[in-house]
Amino acid sequence: MGVLERYRSWMDLPAHTEMLSLSEGDTPLIELPRLAEALGGGFTLYSKYEGMNPTGSFKDRGMAVAVGEAKGRGAKAVICASTGNTAGSAAAYAARAGMKAIVLIPEGKVAAGKLAGAVAYGAQVIQIEGSFDQALELVVEISERQPIALVNSLNPYRLEGQKTAAFEICEALGGAPDVLCLPVGNAGNITAYWMGFRQYDKLQGSGLPILLGVQAEGAAPLVLGRRVEDPETVATAIRIGKPARGEQALQAAEESGGRIIAASDEEILTMQKRLAGEGVWVEPASAAGLAGLAKEIQAGRLDVRGKRVVAVCTGHGLKDPDVVTSWMRTPQVIAPTLAALEALMVKC
Numbered sequence: 001m002g003v004l005e006r007y008r009s010w011m012d013l014p015a016h017t018e019m020l021s022l023s024e025g026d027t028p029l030i031e032l033p034r035l036a037e038a039l040g041g042g043f044t045l046y047s048k049y050e051g052m053n054p055t056g057s058f059k060d061r062g063m064a065v066a067v068g069e070a071k072g073r074g075a076k077a078v079i080c081a082s083t084g085n086t087a088g089s090a091a092a093y094a095a096r097a098g099m100k101a102i103v104l105i106p107e108g109k110v111a112a113g114k115l116a117g118a119v120a121y122g123a124q125v126i127q128i129e130g131s132f133d134q135a136l137e138l139v140v141e142i143s144e145r146q147p148i149a150l151v152n153s154l155n156p157y158r159l160e161g162q163k164t165a166a167f168e169i170c171e172a173l174g175g176a177p178d179v180l181c182l183p184v185g186n187a188g189n190i191t192a193y194w195m196g197f198r199q200y201d202k203l204q205g206s207g208l209p210i211l212l213g214v215q216a217e218g219a220a221p222l223v224l225g226r227r228v229e230d231p232e233t234v235a236t237a238i239r240i241g242k243p244a245r246g247e248q249a250l251q252a253a254e255e256s257g258g259r260i261i262a263a264s265d266e267e268i269l270t271m272q273k274r275l276a277g278e279g280v281w282v283e284p285a286s287a288a289g290l291a292g293l294a295k296e297i298q299a300g301r302l303d304v305r306g307k308r309v310v311a312v313c314t315g316h317g318l319k320d321p322d323v324v325t326s327w328m329r330t331p332q333v334i335a336p337t338l339a340a341l342e343a344l345m346v347k348c
């Protein structure tokens with residue numbers, strides 16, 4: 001079952017919205033006891049592993065709904081700007097719905113697994129000589145001139161779909177966690193989580209988490225308080241200098257008693273390795289939330305003792321293999337003999 005089948009009655013959608021699903025959502029909440037211990041212990045840490053969605057990122061939750069709505073209103077094509085995951089997701093759901101997908105990506109800045117996905121699902125992929133932010137401006141304009149549905153997170157139905165992750169967390173924990181940390185790029189996801197938690201709290205009295213949103217230092221407009229013209233970070237999914245939902249993200253963080261901070265690329269990559277060291281391999285952006293959490297705990301700015309903390313791990317490590325293969329040493333080569341293997345095993 002996908003998010004529309006499970007939660008449609010909790011979404012604010014036009015009646016014409018068509019059911020569309022690749023069985024997105026219902027992702028695992030994985031406890032990380034070793035990482036919690038390494039961060040000082042005395043609290044429970046979970047990863048909401050959104051890399052387990054059909055195209056490997058949380059974008060699928062929103063895309064099922066946004067493309068279902070576009071299809072129902074008779075649109076023949078969808079368009080988006082993307083740092084990669086939105087493109088793959090839009091392409092997959094458009095293919096599922098029998099529609100055309102057009103995706104604009106910043107030239108040379110999209111991880112291999114993401115570009116391949118968009119192509120595999122049959123999207124028309126267009127590279128622009130510019131940033132994600134410029135691509136977004138273009139798709140907004142073209143969708144106003146032509147009958148092509150915009151499926152970036154400016155599309156409100158994306159958020160209706162994405163808020164379901166908050167419902168799932170509350171259901172799994174029997175209430176809201178105390179703290180939720182997550183990466184922030186275009187800021188649609190943090191906005192959607194806050195909508196979801198508030199709605200669930202109204203209906204079920206589940207309480208509300210503190211939100212800790214984390215940007216990359218080289219792409220931290222919400223921390224700096226100004227647009228970043230040339231955003232740069234290894235975490236390509238959050239390489240965004242002018243978040244479309246920046247105001248709402250800041251408001252959500254503030255209302256929750258939390259904040260939006262920045263983590264360096266080094267902190268993000270270190271956290272990516274630590275997470276993989278406990279069996280959860282995510283793409284760099286997905287480790288940003290936890291990198292920020294670690295920073296806040298270590299600096300004494302966040303007391304998590306006795307609390308339940310959920311880190312949203314937004315996308316799968318397989319999407320961006322280059323990040324790992326670029327620093328790894330080539331695996332050892334030996335002769336295909338037992339002697340050679342045994343000589344090595346003695347040392348391990």
Ligand SMILES: *Cc1c(COP(=O)(O)O)cnc(C)c1O
Binds near residue numbers: 058085086185315
């Ligand atoms: C899109 C994306 C983000 C950022 O989400 P926003 O809604 O743009 O803030 C973070 N991580 C991954 C893996 C993503 O695909």
